[in-house]
Amino acid sequence: MNAHGRGYVRELAERAREAQRAIAALDTAERRRLIERMATQLVQQCDAVLAANALDMARGRDSGLGPALLDRLRLDETRLESIAAGLMEVAAQPDPLGEVTRRDRRPNGMVIERQRVPLGLIAMIYESRPNVTADAAALCLKAGNAVLLRGGSEARASNTAIAACLHGALRELGLPEDAVSLIADPSREHVLELLGLADLIDLAIPRGGEGLIRFVAEHARVPVIKHYKGVCHLYVDAAADPVKALDLLVDGKASRPGVCNALETLLVHRDIVPVFMPLALEIMAKRGVEVRGCARTRTWGDHVRPAEDADYAAEYLDLILAVRVVDSLGEALTHIARYGSDHTEVIATEDVAAAEAFIGGTRSSAVMVNASSRFNDGSQLGLGAEIGISTTRLHAYGPMGAESLTIERFVVRGEGQVRHPESVDAT
């Protein structure tokens, strides 16, 4: 209807869907070149992007944003170069499209192929980080999709400036700007309109805090893949190597506590408690980590606060660790089934049978044997860039790269085969 009224998002989505046909028609080299040009535009228009970001930062300070949020919002030359470098990596990745993933000949001579095609139109709904604007657009285009971007209002000027760079690259290659569409007015009303466009949007990906994700899940009529919280566990088995287990604990909890693949809970088999617990508590104290433990944990440290039930369900994203002693691997699995968020679980063990039982007994998107939870990340697991980590057990589970933004369909090649020849011959 009017510029930013009801119908505004529908119009953007219709135009993006139309533009997607032009993106899907590009060949591998053309899509690669498009994303490279986006990276170049970002570097060339660095001053404009940083000026816009300074505006957002000033507004953010005025409106009292906290230091953590301000840090997420902030861009500088280095960060912008790193975004551009990320785009160059996406450009260089193998093409996820057109690949024939399986080929099979049927007894009647038909050849059945499975072929990856774009999902279509993807909506990204995210919060303060302006880098998502460039990263998400690049991954969506890489896989032949169009994208509708709804960033946070606090990053509005930065996102607009970044989108201008992306549009510049589309124009350079004679492609419709509508393939990357930024919702200029990120009001909640427009998010609601977007979430209702089931006839136009093939997938919505919310990325951000629990509140945002709940809002999207509650109101969406379009398919949603959630990137939800990570309540990640390290289970130290009776047969663990205590030195490896300590490394996994420190890396998982203390190297970057504010991210979703950081550890939140430590489960320790009772048989290894005398060896492991004193060292674990000492090293956590040394790293400034507050420990909240069960009764058995607390016998090993006066400073350990009692853990409430809510502590085991919490995603602290902070230097806090919940600890519990368990009697068996089975008890650890039961704990994880109850409190986990299907994100990442780690077992430290030298016992192959215990490792297999742990893998088989958890349903999380990533299970690590003697490896840090912090590796649950698209680039660490070899996918290249990621659009997020899915905790929805449908379509994609775990880190999502460009390939997760495609779907396999059926291509059948025959020479006139029919299913009921007797019926055809009768005519």
Added chain:
Amino acid sequence: MNAHGRGYVRELAERAREAQRAIAALDTAERRRLIERMATQLVQQCDAVLAANALDMARGRDSGLGPALLDRLRLDETRLESIAAGLMEVAAQPDPLGEVTRRDRRPNGMVIERQRVPLGLIAMIYESRPNVTADAAALCLKAGNAVLLRGGSEARASNTAIAACLHGALRELGLPEDAVSLIADPSREHVLELLGLADLIDLAIPRGGEGLIRFVAEHARVPVIKHYKGVCHLYVDAAADPVKALDLLVDGKASRPGVCNALETLLVHRDIVPVFMPLALEIMAKRGVEVRGCARTRTWGDHVRPAEDADYAAEYLDLILAVRVVDSLGEALTHIARYGSDHTEVIATEDVAAAEAFIGGTRSSAVMVNASSRFNDGSQLGLGAEIGISTTRLHAYGPMGAESLTIERFVVRGEGQVRHPESVDAT
């Protein structure tokens, strides 16, 4: 809460979800044996199932169900044996679980595997055909899932009797009956409750008429894969072999018009019209198919009624065909993009470039080159049994077999690798 009041479906879903752990813990041979025992129970309890079905049929006749619906509802010994044979086929299929689909070693020595795991709890919401009760349960269990079944009220007695057979097999193997849970009272209120259980149900699959699917899509808070209508097209290219094209037309339109992979619209390139159209109209008339055509089509037959815009969007499921002459392959693609339902499109052509342009220009779940639309079916395409045909471009697109009821997750095996060794060493 009470037996069939509010909270009834939640309770069933909670029990099914708990029971799923027992199913997921079975090995390949045990899951195979479970489904074989289900087939055996169906044959052994044939009399009870047919008696229950007779009750449904009598009620159906009394309440004025039409002959087509009554035919879908009806079971006899042959049909029951065919259901049992279908279960034996599912039992014999390769195990979709546990398979490592990719394996990759990272530079730091970690081995990354992708492994198929069950989705969890699947809800099937379907209409009159009682065979879906057995088929869906077998496919869900094959892939390690539990299933919540909500059949049509007209098939209530039949579904209950079939579920009793399935429960008998679960009991025989010491497994919880709750893994296959039939909602005894298929009221709309209970469907609504089911669709809200986002914390318990991993996937809902509606299968039935447009009304049912719209109702589910409108109210679902759980992920849904739609099995929607098939407005399937046959495009007869300028370079088609007319004989093959006629075979594809007869098989696609006339062999079984009431199914979703039957043809609804014929698009004919203008250059082949003089050769093809008279034969096509003659053969359609011979097979009792009513033709509704564009102005150019109507010049070839007096009996051809004019096609309205709605005819091109219609899923007739009947002996009616919409016909349109197009000036180019591109015009055919534009027509399909506008009126199609992403189900199945066919091109008849001997021109490889035209075939590739058609494949690249459609986004449907199945594209056929010189092969009948009626092959878009799990068993015809080599998947074994199918739970339906997805027209949702997410997770699965096209026929869904047991493998589509699983999801790939990440399994990482290391020897103590951490992401930030420098941080760990500092302690």
